[in-house]
Amino acid sequence: MPEQTAPTKERILAAAGEIFGAKGFKDATIRTIALAAKVNVAAINYHFRDKEGLYGAVLEEVFHIGFTRFPATMDLEESSSSEQRLRAFIRAMFHRLLSREGWGGIAGRGRLIARELLAPSPAFEAVLDRYIKPHKDLLVTIISDIMGTNTNPGPEKLMPCAISIIGQCIYYAMASPVIKIIYAGNAPTEENLDRLTEFVWLFSLGGIAKIKDATL
Amino acid sequence: MPEQTAPTKERILAAAGEIFGAKGFKDATIRTIALAAKVNVAAINYHFRDKEGLYGAVLEEVFHIGFTRFPATMDLEESSSSEQRLRAFIRAMFHRLLSREGWGGIAGRGRLIARELLAPSPAFEAVLDRYIKPHKDLLVTIISDIMGTNTNPGPEKLMPCAISIIGQCIYYAMASPVIKIIYAGNAPTEENLDRLTEFVWLFSLGGIAKIKDATL
DNA sequence: AGGAGAATAAAACATTTGTTTGAAACTGGC
DNA sequence: GCCAGTTTCAAACAAATGTTTTATTCTCCT
Numbered sequence: 305m306p307e308q309t310a311p312t313k314e315r316i317l318a319a320a321g322e323i324f325g326a327k328g329f330k331d332a333t334i335r336t337i338a339l340a341a342k343v344n345v346a347a348i349n350y351h352f353r354d355k356e357g358l359y360g361a362v363l364e365e366v367f368h369i370g371f372t373r374f375p376a377t378m379d380l381e382e383s384s385s386s387e388q389r390l391r392a393f394i395r396a397m398f399h400r401l402l403s404r405e406g407w408g409g410i411a412g413r414g415r416l417i418a419r420e421l422l423a424p425s426p427a428f429e430a431v432l433d434r435y436i437k438p439h440k441d442l443l444v445t446i447i448s449d450i451m452g453t454n455t456n457p458g459p460e461k462l463m464p465c466a467i468s469i470i471g472q473c474i475y476y477a478m479a480s481p482v483i484k485i486i487y488a489g490n491a492p493t494e495e496n497l498d499r500l501t502e503f504v505w506l507f508s509l510g511g512i513a514k515i516k517d518a519t520l
Numbered sequence: 521m522p523e524q525t526a527p528t529k530e531r532i533l534a535a536a537g538e539i540f541g542a543k544g545f546k547d548a549t550i551r552t553i554a555l556a557a558k559v560n561v562a563a564i565n566y567h568f569r570d571k572e573g574l575y576g577a578v579l580e581e582v583f584h585i586g587f588t589r590f591p592a593t594m595d596l597e598e599s600s601s602s603e604q605r606l607r608a609f610i611r612a613m614f615h616r617l618l619s620r621e622g623w624g625g626i627a628g629r630g631r632l633i634a635r636e637l638l639a640p641s642p643a644f645e646a647v648l649d650r651y652i653k654p655h656k657d658l659l660v661t662i663i664s665d666i667m668g669t670n671t672n673p674g675p676e677k678l679m680p681c682a683i684s685i686i687g688q689c690i691y692y693a694m695a696s697p698v699i700k701i702i703y704a705g706n707a708p709t710e711e712n713l714d715r716l717t718e719f720v721w722l723f724s725l726g727g728i729a730k731i732k733d734a735t736l
Numbered sequence: 737a738g739g740a741g742a743a744t745a746a747a748a749c750a751t752t753t754g755t756t757t758g759a760a761a762c763t764g765g766c
Numbered sequence: 767g768c769c770a771g772t773t774t775c776a777a778a779c780a781a782a783t784g785t786t787t788t789a790t791t792c793t794c795c796t
Contacts, residue, residue, distance in 0.1 A: 312743080312744085328544070328546070328639070330544070330546045330547050331546050333782080333783060333784085334783080334784065334785090335782090335783075335784090343744085344744055344745050344746080345745090345746095345783095345784085345785090346744075346745070346746085346785085346786080346787090347743075347744060347745085348784095349784080349785060349786080350742095350743070350744080351743090354784075354785075355783095355784065355785090415638060415639075418638055418694075419638065420698075421694060421695040421697070421698050422631060422634055422635065422638070422694050422695070422697075423543075423544070423697070424697055424698060432698070432701065432702075436698075436702070437702065440702060459703075459705070460705070460706065463703045463705075463706065464706070464716075464719045464723070465723065467688075467691070467692065467695075467699060467703070468688045468719075468720065468723050470691070471687055471688045471690075471691030471692065471695070472683075472684045472687045472688065472691075474687075474691055474695070475683070475686070475687030475688075475690055475691050476683065476687065478634075478637060478638050478694075479637040479638070479683075479687070479690070481637070481638075481639070481640055482636075482637050482640060482648070482652075483683060485648065486648075486652070486653065486656060487675075487679045487683070489675070489676070489679075490676065490679065490680070499736075500680075502736065503680045503684075503731070503736070504684065506727075506730050506731055506734050506736075507680070507681065507684050507727035507728075507730060507731055508727065509730055510726040510727040510728070510729050510730025510731065511722075511723035511724065511726040511727045511730075512723075512726070513726055513730070514722050514723060514725055514726025514727075514729070515719070515722055515723055515726065518722050520715075520718065520719070520722075528773085528774085549752080549753060549754085550753070550754060550755085551752090551753075551754090559774085560774060560775050560776080561753095561754085561755090561775090561776095562755085562756080562757090562774075562775065562776085563773080563774060563775080564754095565754080565755060565756080566772095566773070566774080567773095570754075570755075571753095571754065571755090
């Protein structure tokens, strides 16, 4: 099957990603997706069995593309410090969430992830094991390195730090409709990507330092 | 209308809050809500005009109860420091999001807020002006005080700090289904409320201090 | 060229779901 | 006790939507 005008299966996948991301699983109708993909409704069931099958395929594709195109070690030298590795981690996260080439920007596929966090679908479990858990382990390692190997902090410090860092990134992307209203000046968009990275990075470094010395 | 066995209008409101929170606007059906409230389906249209009207009423009630029962100055002395005011702010936020008496806990109404941030409904605008914007202004004031009046930081430092702090709280509540899986030890629940508060508070104090001295 | 299998299209089907209708039951005042 | 207004209920309606069916077209191999 040599692709010429973009094979229908991929057209469906692309349109579905956009529409599922924008409207959620239930609000997205297969007729809307079929229309956007310029495809007959029956083609969706033919290629993906049913609506859930299509959703699962979209989810897998979204994570695969996001994590392969923007790995957490993006643009990183071999000899980088742990602080720099944290910045790269955050930057990759924002790229996946906000850039057009990543998960398709706020209005696009990026919001699929936020929706899944809020109410995981059956298809999410596989994605969790394959992509999210290893990603989280990497972040924990970075934080541990920043705190210092001699400190040897336990998970009761590392995990909340990881959650706080990821939380900031996800929240920026997820709440962007509201942030745009409240703080028009610096909305979380592709253009402000580097500024957001820099801020969350510094804020998190400060947080990590404070937690390192705290007794909890 | 002296209430004896809880008037139907309130029964509907209570059931709707629970079900809208758990399943979202589209997934929640009038029939499910009517069943849970032990009410005829037509009663919903009679009392609230239509499904959207019911949703708007729920949203207004949720925010009203949350912000009146857990004000951001909860348990605060008159002479409290700005750091302590930040802790109270965060604690109130977690109470609203996680406690049973607040927005109804994770499984309950609390998730309505996360859903609204992700995809604001028409009814959200009123709530934004009435509750969220003033709340944000308060947080910005607190952060400004923490940085020090002589510093006199501009919104380009204050607003991102506010977003990062709120983001952590919202993310903990919103992503709790996934956090529970990844980090079973310390899931964001009502029992861990104080521990979460303490952590986010310290982390944020560290972040604010770092941002204060940064040039951006 | 021909035919088997894959892909696409149009229409119909079965459910679900928000809403309306018209009648019955209830409430408070005279 | 009766009546106007309010509230509740069962049933029906109309629109939307995921899926299936059946027929047609396309593709590639021999």
